[in-house]
Amino acid sequence: MSLNQRYVRFHTFAAAFCVLLIAALVACQSGQGGADVMAKVNGKKILASEVDKYFRNQTAQSPQPVAGEQAVSLKLNILRELIDNEILMQRAQKLGLLATDDEVNQKLNEIKAPYTPEQFDQRLKERNISLDDFKRDLRRSITVDKVINKEITSKINVTDADITSYYNAHKPEFNLIEPQYHLAQIVVTPVPNPQARVNDKAQNDTDAKKKIQMILNRLDSGEDFASIAMKYSEDPESAQNGGDLGFTPESGLQRTDPATRDAVMKLKPGQYSSVIQIQNPQNKQFMGYRIVKLVAKEPAGQRELNDPRVQQAIRDQLRDRREQLLKSAYYDVIRDQAKVENYFAEQILKDNGLTK
Secondary structure, three states: OOOHHHOOOOOOOOHHHHHHHHHHHHHHHHOOOOOOEEEEEOOEEEEHHHHHHHHHHHHOOOOOOOOHHHHHHHHHHHHHHHHHHHHHHHHHHHHOOOOOHHHHHHHHHHHHOOOOHHHHHHHHHHOOOOHHHHHHHHHHHHHHHHHHHHHOHHHOOOOHHHHHHHHHHOHHHHEEOOOEEEEEEEEEOOOOOOOOOOOOOOOOHHHHHHHHHHHHHHHHOOOOHHHHHHHHOOOHHHHOOOOEEEEEEHHHHOOOOHHHHHHHHHOOOOOEOOOEEEEOOOOOOEEEEEEEEEEEEEOOEEOOOOOHHHHHHHHHHHHHHHHHHHHHHHHHHHHHHOOEEEHHHHHHHHHOOOOO
16 A cells, blocks of 8 residues: 555345344343343353443444344354354353453553543443443453463464575565565644544644644654554554554655655665655645654565564464464364354344345
């Protein structure tokens, strides 16, 4: 995705089938599991009210109502995830790995750090979730991570021989055919962006000019680029990563606006540009202001195995692949060991004539 592409951004179903699916949704709430019970995991109930809460959360920003087959399918997926999480929570309790209050509060403070209290409350409101619900989700997430780390991640070992073997089998992948530019940016726009959760959001061009100049002054005073980007950049995709855009090939720079391209080409690694006016390369429309930092530049050519960055990239890739494979197998095993009763899925099949 080029730099400027970041700024340039259900189905109708047969009525009878939709009625059947919606009927299944209602019927499951008073089915085998009892009122409001959609599933059980080793006797622990998962309620329809909980599934509905996550459904509202995930569809809050949908441009049109999610209904019919799509709604039932989404709720089925939500229920499946809640079942897997409950299995892991029960596993965590046996292993003594349930998240502590201190761990939950520490993670909560990290998440709240970039926002004012009012901004954070507004974010919860937009997601249709209470603070208590959010903390409960955090506890579950931290607990699941602790179980996966103990049972899987900590036991993965990528050897030097593994790295050498992968490199020899994929050597062409490490031959860069053109220079690569590792870029980061801070963006300010004259049009308020509801997705940009930042301080001092610019409301017009005058505000935008003042804000970008303030940011440049702070950078010139020695403040950290990534920290400033997280606090003030109005690009929702890169701000949360400290403005990091990853690597862009030289040909990609040729497709962005001339001012940005020219500025980047003049930078040395570690340097940042002055204020750049952003223009859409296609129609020359003014889009705002940015400051670009050249984090690193990789020349074209073959990367050798003795390059520490190559070794680390291979190690990370092999570890990620093994973790995904082992996690999938681990979920299957613990799911088979648990007693799961999914009344919602059973009701959908029954109401569509697939079971009696």
